[in-house]
Amino acid sequence: MTSESPIRVFSVDDHPLLREGISALVNSQPDMVLCAEASTGGEAIQMFKQQLPDITLLDLRLPDMSGIDVLIAIRSEFPEARIIMLTTFEGDVEIQRALQAGARGYLLKNMPPSELLDVIRQVHGGKKRIPPEIASQLLEHMSDEVLTEREIEVLREVAGGNRNREIAERLFISEETVKVHIKHIMEKLGASDRTQAVSIGLRRGIIQL
Amino acid sequence: MTSESPIRVFSVDDHPLLREGISALVNSQPDMVLCAEASTGGEAIQMFKQQLPDITLLDLRLPDMSGIDVLIAIRSEFPEARIIMLTTFEGDVEIQRALQAGARGYLLKNMPPSELLDVIRQVHGGKKRIPPEIASQLLEHMSDEVLTEREIEVLREVAGGNRNREIAERLFISEETVKVHIKHIMEKLGASDRTQAVSIGLRRGIIQL
DNA sequence: CGCGAGGTACCTCATTTGTGGTATCACTTT
DNA sequence: AAAGTGATACCACAAATGAGGTACCTCGCG
Numbered sequence: 407m408t409s410e411s412p413i414r415v416f417s418v419d420d421h422p423l424l425r426e427g428i429s430a431l432v433n434s435q436p437d438m439v440l441c442a443e444a445s446t447g448g449e450a451i452q453m454f455k456q457q458l459p460d461i462t463l464l465d466l467r468l469p470d471m472s473g474i475d476v477l478i479a480i481r482s483e484f485p486e487a488r489i490i491m492l493t494t495f496e497g498d499v500e501i502q503r504a505l506q507a508g509a510r511g512y513l514l515k516n517m518p519p520s521e522l523l524d525v526i527r528q529v530h531g532g533k534k535r536i537p538p539e540i541a542s543q544l545l546e547h548m549s550d551e552v553l554t555e556r557e558i559e560v561l562r563e564v565a566g567g568n569r570n571r572e573i574a575e576r577l578f579i580s581e582e583t584v585k586v587h588i589k590h591i592m593e594k595l596g597a598s599d600r601t602q603a604v605s606i607g608l609r610r611g612i613i614q615l
Numbered sequence: 616m617t618s619e620s621p622i623r624v625f626s627v628d629d630h631p632l633l634r635e636g637i638s639a640l641v642n643s644q645p646d647m648v649l650c651a652e653a654s655t656g657g658e659a660i661q662m663f664k665q666q667l668p669d670i671t672l673l674d675l676r677l678p679d680m681s682g683i684d685v686l687i688a689i690r691s692e693f694p695e696a697r698i699i700m701l702t703t704f705e706g707d708v709e710i711q712r713a714l715q716a717g718a719r720g721y722l723l724k725n726m727p728p729s730e731l732l733d734v735i736r737q738v739h740g741g742k743k744r745i746p747p748e749i750a751s752q753l754l755e756h757m758s759d760e761v762l763t764e765r766e767i768e769v770l771r772e773v774a775g776g777n778r779n780r781e782i783a784e785r786l787f788i789s790e791e792t793v794k795v796h797i798k799h800i801m802e803k804l805g806a807s808d809r810t811q812a813v814s815i816g817l818r819r820g821i822i823q824l
Numbered sequence: 825c826g827c828g829a830g831g832t833a834c835c836t837c838a839t840t841t842g843t844g845g846t847a848t849c850a851c852t853t854t
Numbered sequence: 855a856a857a858g859t860g861a862t863a864c865c866a867c868a869a870a871t872g873a874g875g876t877a878c879c880t881c882g883c884g
Binding site: 420421422423424425426427428430431469494515516517518519522564565566567568569597598599600601602603604605608609615 | 629630631632633634635636637639640678703724725726727728731773774775776777778806807808809810811812813814817818824
């Protein structure tokens with residue numbers, strides 16, 4: 407490691423204070439430099455094209471769009487982009503989707519800064535890095551069945567307090583079909599009733615409040 | 616404003632990166648200095664007694680206890696403590712409880728740093744400061760009826776997917792009484808069924824996942 | 825002391841939900 | 855072509871839920 411060019415880091419988060427913290431941390435490292443910041447998904451995509459950073463730190467929750475969508479948008483044009491999700495804890499579904507969409511790392515905001523620096527260097531070196539606590543979360547639900555799009559849609563309606571008949575009307579299907587979907591949802595999530603299905607769906611990030 | 620002694624700020628948050636951001640921001644101001652940091656509630660209470668800061672920035676979610684409890688613990692011994700809640704968005708109930716417990720300000724982490732500095736100075740000057748978006752959130756539910764302790768307890772059981780009979784057994788009351796509680800809960804929250812009651816309870820911070 | 829709030833309990837009845845089946849159709853994968 | 859998956863639909867029946875009452879007890883507050 408002689409006089410390599412520094413790792414150019416791009417930070418995307420809608421919390422200015424957190425960005426400030428990242429900036430201070432990254433710029434304090436001799437082998438890194440913060441090359442850009444963004445606070446929205448739109449900004450992030452635009453800025454990425456301009457800067458082509460080595461590493462992108464991406465929050466999952468942004469004001470205008472999901473971090474996952476930003477991830478997908480960037481990687482569809484730049485498949486080699488090295489993107490690390492940096493977020494407060496979300497459900498296992500979000501983690502899984504991020505990794506499937508090509509995230510190279512997944513970090514929690516409450517982790518020690520040294521961990522972040524570590525992951526940045528490893529991902530820059532071409533590795534993938536998911537901390538054990540996240541990995542175990544993921545394994546926990548590895549064998550679980552996955553809800554279909556339609557089922558998620560129904561679950562959202564259930565969470566809104568609609569009864570089966572109302573859901574049927576809203577989705578233009580019969581009440582009986584709604585029942586079938588809910589039955590499958592409860593089976594897949596291991597819920598004993600629709601209410602618990604909603605609780606579990608929220609906890610696992612399958613639906614949002 | 617001659618050569619006053621600087622405002623001594625104490626930051627409590629379990630996100631090291633965020634604390635770093637706050638530290639950088641506060642220390643960059645001529646009239647402020649960060650005098651201490653803590654990442655847990657226990658640490659916070661202990662450190663407060665040692666440092667007696669002018670302003671405390673307190674996160675609502677800490678690993679060991681609720682920020683509200685820290686607030687109460689500190690203010691029971693130091694009623695003059697000037698504490699500002701600094702958190703990502705929570706339900707109106709959390710905000711209300713924080714203010715009732717004596718918080719002098721309530722800020723969101725995604726607000727611009729200038730806003731934070733502003734609030735620190737105003738609260739230090741003896742004022743209270745709640746940003747309009749928070750205040751409006753609060754007003755939204757001002758006239759709402761408040762759930763009783765028992766009702767919250769029942770709502771938690773409902774969220775766990777228990778049926779009325781199970782809740783009755785777990786709380787050592789009759790199933791009929793559970794029904795009465797749930798009826799009241801739905802009326803107060805404006806929910807059309809138990810499931811929506813859970814959704815609303817979660818959104819408003821009455822119960823947690 | 826009386827009054828209101830909160831918690832408890834019981835009753836009835838209509839509606840909704842959950843369970844167990846069977847079956848068709850479109851689409852993808854093998 | 856066959857098998858699998860997801861979505862749709864219907865039936866019947868048991869169980870749970872929600873809506874409407876009434877009533878009693880305790881505790882704290884004015």
